[in-house]
Amino acid sequence: MLKNNLGYPRVGALRELKKASELYWSGQYGRDDLFAVARKLRLQHWQIQTDAGIDLIPCNDFSFYDQVLDTSLMLGNIPERYTPVLTQNKANTEIDLYFAMARGYQRDGLDITAMEMTKWFDTNYHYIVPEFVKDQQFRLFSEKIFDEFNLAKQHLQNTPKPVLIGPVTYLLVGKEKQAGFDRIDLIKKLVPVYIEVLNRLKGYGAGWVQIDEPYLALDLTQKEKEAYVYAYKEISKNCKGVKLLLTTYFESLHENTELAVNLPVSALHIDLVRAPHQLDHVLSLLPASISLSLGVVDGRNIWKNDYIRSLSHIKKAITALGKDRVMVAPGCSLLHTPFDLDLETTINPEIKNWMAFAKQKLNEVNELASIIDGDNELLQANIQAISSRNLSKLIHKHDVKQRTEAITDTDAQRDSSFAARQKIQQARFKLPLYPTTTIGSFPQTDDIRSLRARLKKGELTTAQYDEAIEKATIDAIRWQENIGLDVLVHGEFERNDMVEYFGERLDGFLFTKNGWVQSYGSRCVKPPVIYGDISRPADMTVRWSSFAQANTNKLMKGMLTGPVTILQWSFVRDDQPRSETTYQIALAIRDEVVALEQAGIKVIQIDEPAIREGLPLRKKDWAAYLHWAVRAFRVSASGVRDETQIHTHMCYSEFNDIIGNIADMDADVITIETSRSQMDLLSAFADFKYPNEIGPGVYDIHSPRVPTVTEMVSLIEKAANLLPAGNIWVNPDCGLKTRHWPETQVALVNMVQAAKQLRQLV
Numbered sequence: 001m002l003k004n005n006l007g008y009p010r011v012g013a014l015r016e017l018k019k020a021s022e023l024y025w026s027g028q029y030g031r032d033d034l035f036a037v038a039r040k041l042r043l044q045h046w047q048i049q050t051d052a053g054i055d056l057i058p059c060n061d062f063s064f065y066d067q068v069l070d071t072s073l074m075l076g077n078i079p080e081r082y083t084p085v086l087t088q089n090k091a092n093t094e095i096d097l098y099f100a101m102a103r104g105y106q107r108d109g110l111d112i113t114a115m116e117m118t119k120w121f122d123t124n125y126h127y128i129v130p131e132f133v134k135d136q137q138f139r140l141f142s143e144k145i146f147d148e149f150n151l152a153k154q155h156l157q158n159t160p161k162p163v164l165i166g167p168v169t170y171l172l173v174g175k176e177k178q179a180g181f182d183r184i185d186l187i188k189k190l191v192p193v194y195i196e197v198l199n200r201l202k203g204y205g206a207g208w209v210q211i212d213e214p215y216l217a218l219d220l221t222q223k224e225k226e227a228y229v230y231a232y233k234e235i236s237k238n239c240k241g242v243k244l245l246l247t248t249y250f251e252s253l254h255e256n257t258e259l260a261v262n263l264p265v266s267a268l269h270i271d272l273v274r275a276p277h278q279l280d281h282v283l284s285l286l287p288a289s290i291s292l293s294l295g296v297v298d299g300r301n302i303w304k305n306d307y308i309r310s311l312s313h314i315k316k317a318i319t320a321l322g323k324d325r326v327m328v329a330p331g332c333s334l335l336h337t338p339f340d341l342d343l344e345t346t347i348n349p350e351i352k353n354w355m356a357f358a359k360q361k362l363n364e365v366n367e368l369a370s371i372i373d374g375d376n377e378l379l380q381a382n383i384q385a386i387s388s389r390n391l392s393k394l395i396h397k398h399d400v401k402q403r404t405e406a407i408t409d410t411d412a413q414r415d416s417s418f419a420a421r422q423k424i425q426q427a428r429f430k431l432p433l434y435p436t437t438t439i440g441s442f443p444q445t446d447d448i449r450s451l452r453a454r455l456k457k458g459e460l461t462t463a464q465y466d467e468a469i470e471k472a473t474i475d476a477i478r479w480q481e482n483i484g485l486d487v488l489v490h491g492e493f494e495r496n497d498m499v500e501y502f503g504e505r506l507d508g509f510l511f512t513k514n515g516w517v518q519s520y521g522s523r524c525v526k527p528p529v530i531y532g533d534i535s536r537p538a539d540m541t542v543r544w545s546s547f548a549q550a551n552t553n554k555l556m557k558g559m560l561t562g563p564v565t566i567l568q569w570s571f572v573r574d575d576q577p578r579s580e581t582t583y584q585i586a587l588a589i590r591d592e593v594v595a596l597e598q599a600g601i602k603v604i605q606i607d608e609p610a611i612r613e614g615l616p617l618r619k620k621d622w623a624a625y626l627h628w629a630v631r632a633f634r635v636s637a638s639g640v641r642d643e644t645q646i647h648t649h650m651c652y653s654e655f656n657d658i659i660g661n662i663a664d665m666d667a668d669v670i671t672i673e674t675s676r677s678q679m680d681l682l683s684a685f686a687d688f689k690y691p692n693e694i695g696p697g698v699y700d701i702h703s704p705r706v707p708t709v710t711e712m713v714s715l716i717e718k719a720a721n722l723l724p725a726g727n728i729w730v731n732p733d734c735g736l737k738t739r740h741w742p743e744t745q746v747a748l749v750n751m752v753q754a755a756k757q758l759r760q761l762v
């Protein structure tokens with residue numbers, strides 16, 4: 001039984017690649033310095049996999065920025081606007097072109113925008129979106145895959161396994177940049193380059209080649225299915241002797257099973273962590289010529305593998321296919337897990353014993369194989385760890401479970417309808433037409449960040465820290481009052497991050513020291529770990545919100561992160577459904593909302609920017625997800641009286657297909673991101689006749705550019721043509737924490753001015 005690995009995190013245990021790339025970008029590192037770090041990391045990662053006994057060790061899974069961008073370069077799919085990067089500056093090489101595509105290029109008199117970036121399926125990893133034009137050409141351009149194979153071959157005992165993104169998935173993750181063609185029709189032009197690459201690899205001595213086609217586990221059109229048949233028939237006809245390992249992950253093959261198993265490849269990989277039920281179906285249809293790689297170790301989470309469960313899959317496959325045709329592997333690339341649990345020295349040892357990061361997961365693959373060969377001791381140790389987790393008092397809180405179970409529809413329901421609440425709130429707040437507000441955070445200046453760093457190091461006492469935060473808060477309040485905003489915020493100066501802040505104050509969460517996961521390019525995130533039943537031992541935000549409210553006669557918004565967003569941006573438990581965990585968070589947030597109301601806060605915002613990104617990959621699963629996600633939000637929001645106004649906020653607002661569910665959240669006010677699309681995104685709300693109040697963002701906070709009054713007036717007018725003017729709020733697209741004060745101040749003065757101008761017209 002071969003032990004297979006699909007991909008390894010590449011940034012390095014101590015984020016070495018991040019540091020090296022940033023030094024290269026700032027000119028402090030030369031090309032050789034950068035390449036030396038990259039080479040060292042590759043060798044290290046191969047060594048770790050060798051030590052873990054992996055047979056099929058991937059190469060070309062390393063990337064300086066992103067594996068989809070690597071593929072674009074391999075295929076010579078380089079948008080024309082980047083040509084001058086090489087021609088205008090002769091000293092530039094492929095790596096500079098590559099980074100220019102990833103990050104834009106502002107040098108040598110050039111100003112070229114970066115390529116678009118978007119999320120890789122339902123992960124938090126962002127890839128660079130391939131661009132396609134009508135007369136698109138492909139040619140073998142970058143030799144990276146060969147260089148990496150040859151380097152690996154020098155250092156590995158087993159023949160390395162090159163990894164590449166398959167042709168159909170490559171087309172589907174991209175975007176047409178011109179009208180009048182369908183990118184899937186480019187398959188005929190694309191396949192010849194793949195054939196060339198595969199034959200070159202064979203020439204260098206490659207055996208197994210992993211070809212990733214995650215799209216096989218998604219909803220496919222007829223034409224896309226035909227593209228699969230065409231591409232793989234052509235490849236098998238023209239690449240004799242290459243052993244293709246067709247790799248799927250993140251979802252079940254489902255109705256595409258027959259298509260997938262009948263493609264002419266040597267092996268198929270399926271993800272049994274995300275989609276265990278597909279095994280029977282696949283086994284029943286798999287032709288005798290194809291081996292099966294079983295993805296049993298979770299590549300998306302940080303929990304120790306449950307060997308009993310994995311072994312049941314493995315044994316079933318061995319019975320059906322024989323040991324020689326079965327491989328064992330993680331479900332997907334380990335790119336999405338942190339590097340090495342051994343580096344964590346502060347996690348409670350009981351909990352640490354339930355966890356596994358990338359390095360430990362390789363070991364799990366190895367151990368599963370040993371257990372199949374009869375090693376019973378390893379199995380017993382695992383059974384013990386798993387049952388200690390199942391029974392641990394650290395996780396299981398009877399009262400939390402009971403309360404979650406007892407949630408009723410009444411708990412998810414405000415006392416009165418929106419129409420009735422709106423009247424009550426209008427009478428209470430007496431806000432002007434087009435009330436102005438902001439989304440919550442104000443600039444997190446270096447001064448503010450350094451306060452937190454100094455507190456952590458013990459250079460500041462808590463009292464000194466609080467005093468400095470109080471001062472920043474009061475300054476922000478005075479300033480908001482002066483420019484005439486209607487509903488104020490306290491500025492979120494006390495928060496490091498909108499999820500971490502709450503995780504640190506809730507029971508059931510833990511934080512790692514080095515649990516970094518690549519988000520995009522050199523950017524890594526360190527998600528909190530939800531390990532147990534969640535409860536709220538004390539108020540989380542009341543101190544700062546009531547301090548802020550006490551310092552102004554204006555309305556002060558309380559500011560919370562919603563349950564779905566907290567779930568979505570954390571590593572979650574795998575021993576209960578996501579919905580269950582979300583409801584637990586929802587109850588904690590509900591208690592905080594009620595506590596804020598009792599402390600005299602009249603307007604409370606519950607941010608839910610991640611609702612949309614939580615959508616399942618398959619449309620058939622959307623309804624179930626949306627049901628509990630929306631209900632959890634409602635549970636968090638419905639503990640208050642009619643007169644208390646609940647806001648929510650969402651960025652990335654492409655809501656066309658879920659607008660009914662957004663309306664169903666029944667927030668009194670929703671603020672959304674719309675300015676970059678010139679209010680186009682608002683049409684979904686208009687078409688739906690969205691009934692509640694809404695603040696479509698009137699300026700883009702992602703750019704330092706200051707919007708003019710006229711611009712914002714016309715955006716608000718546009719919104720007022722689409723929806724009742726009496727329901728419209730005026731606010732920026734999102735929080736201002738990444739901005740600097742100078743541009744923020746001018747922009748908000750202009751924004752208030754725009755609202756005032758429009759009020760005078762009525």
Ligand code: GLN
Pocket residue numbers: 439440441492498559607609649650651734735736737
């Ligand atoms: N209240 C948060 C802020 O203003 C919202 C951030 C977000 O939507 N991502 O920063």
Ligand code: ZN
Pocket residue numbers: 439609649650651733734735
């Ligand atoms: Zn936002």
